[in-house]
Amino acid sequence: MRQTDLFTKTRKETPSDEVSKNAQLLIRAGYIYKEMAGVYALLPLGLRVVENIKKIVREEMNSITGQEILMTSLQRKELWEKTDRWDDANVDVWFKSALAAGGEVGFGWSHEEPIGEMMKGYIASFRDLPIYTYQFQNKLRNELRAKSGIMRGREFLMKDLYSFSLGKEDHDTFYQSVIAAYKRVFDRTGVGEDTFVTFASGGAFTQYSHEFQTICTAGEDVIYINREKNIAINKEVLNDDTLNDLKVSRDELEEVKTAEVGNIFDFGTKKSEELGLMYANEAGKSTPVWLGSYGIGITRLMGVIVEKYADEKGLVWPKSIAPFQVHLISLAGEHEEVKKEAERLYEELVERGIDVLYDDRNVRAGEKFADAELIGIPQRLVVSEKTMAQGGIESMDRMTGATTMIPEGRVLELLKKD
């Protein structure tokens, strides 16, 4: 894409109403637009990153035989009353509205209830199980405070997966396969090394729940980790019982600030019993379905990646989710030969299917370099009089800052699409 065609522009000033690094940088670089606190629109660059993250998550959900669907934002009061999750006293993040036709509707902040209710139409016998289904859905949560940029939004994109299993054994096996798939997601998006499967407080059904916590100074959580034993414990359950259960002592643990990028809820049969989601087992006996739900905050993950990799110059994207792979910068000025060479290279990269942002703007070199650093595309290629005199193109790795000269004839070979 030509940068002259991109409608967004970078901003030098840090938005005065944002305290989080992720929102400051993403707004300055033109990835997101703040509609109101905790509510951000995705601009062309931001949407590309989100779609890249979704693609990775979708591949991993499909690999564990998840079937993609899309539930609705509008929610029926009567349904959520069944599980006692309609009342604001029990769930304090509902947005609710009057319905013109009479009554009241809510806006989905999670989807266990409607998915469980829907499955009553598709689950009758043990032969219908297991079912694994997921969605990428725009969640709405009426948060009192929203100061963490896209890490905690009032509106945000979530991947939520739901499992419907015959019994505890199948349920536990799938539960473990989700943990493995989540690890692959975090590895592939560049935060795997800093992400820990963390013991947290359980619900009505289980002693513990599992959270995926990524080390992040901007995070809202505190966990205690032991890297060698690969143990992580949320502060909320750090007590003698937990330490005993996990066979670790307090002084072996390191305190770190983290952000929760994924979570897993084991509902056992509790919610199915409330909703009446039953199947006939082999003996014909009506039996409650085992239910699990598994979330990854897509836009939150994007925010955590920003926080982890960004430096004082701007954003730094891992290749797997970057909006473009290559930022081609032409320092042509009045030099027709340089311009011709940059145009030729751009056309060739596009033809080979390489995602390239081409800075063809008529602005000075310093502005181009500063913008490239702010936008954070992994590889910067510069074509100038100087590089042409040296018979090549200058390549810079945004993450390491390492610069190399690539001989003109080898550029395409080195940029082959993976």
Place this chain on the structure above:
Amino acid sequence: MRQTDLFTKTRKETPSDEVSKNAQLLIRAGYIYKEMAGVYALLPLGLRVVENIKKIVREEMNSITGQEILMTSLQRKELWEKTDRWDDANVDVWFKSALAAGGEVGFGWSHEEPIGEMMKGYIASFRDLPIYTYQFQNKLRNELRAKSGIMRGREFLMKDLYSFSLGKEDHDTFYQSVIAAYKRVFDRTGVGEDTFVTFASGGAFTQYSHEFQTICTAGEDVIYINREKNIAINKEVLNDDTLNDLKVSRDELEEVKTAEVGNIFDFGTKKSEELGLMYANEAGKSTPVWLGSYGIGITRLMGVIVEKYADEKGLVWPKSIAPFQVHLISLAGEHEEVKKEAERLYEELVERGIDVLYDDRNVRAGEKFADAELIGIPQRLVVSEKTMAQGGIESMDRMTGATTMIPEGRVLELLKKD
């Protein structure tokens, strides 16, 4: 995909609470799930159709240099008050909710205001224009009645495109290019022949607006058309003035029922003036931007396609948007050879990248055929003892019902991916 892996099942009974053909068939065939009146979740088959329609629309929007973004559902009251579109007396489809942090928010039913407001940050000079940007966004509308299935939902997917132009001439040129792109969308999705660019009542700025109306007995509109002259007039503006303007007489016009699949609003400079969306022209003078908005109801279009093509046996999808291209049906029963042949063929089709739904269920032939007709995949392939004895596979075209025997060696050649 193996049908035994698909969690949805077909239903024989027509849902008693649905009067529209599209909702009845889509629910029976397992494409959608009714959450409440006018609110439908997309099941795996339904999501595939929607994604196929989006892909076509996205290609056409990109072809006219649209840049994809994603605005938010949550809307600021203060912004919509500027254009006098917050008050329920002026806009009667708002969902509104209290904000926990204080104040009130709305849920987006259209996005001219937030996009116009946002563009104030990206439009300063004539050099920044034109800008064309679009999104696929989940619209929420508090409709009093919702009886047309996915043709008029309280929650539905819309593609909305917005144009920001320098002046009338550029604006009009782009406006015409959108009309051409929309025609390509409707041609490619199979409703082109029945879709008319229709003169409808204008807004504050223009005498007429343009609607894309598709002939559809389930539609809510009435238009008057002359196919030879390629003229279409919405009933609401059928009067002597309009007939004079369009140089057509009443008796040359045929009355047809239609559904509006696309619309175009020419705001001129009115909304920009209200929002203060200005640019500095070449002489440095502050000048209002010309604004147009252009919608296609993605899920509505899906509903119209259902209404147009479905027959007494079920759904019939045009190839371009079908959830799968091929429905492979194995009538193996106890015959291991038939099963082996069907499995072999399935694996080969998958390997060649052909989207195939493979009915590997252990149910009787009549049920498989009835389900295949209800689901409506364009090409049905049957492998049975009988077809194997004849040395081939039976192919049926769902739209025409035409049946042919394909010699075993030629199946893959005939199914080459387009």
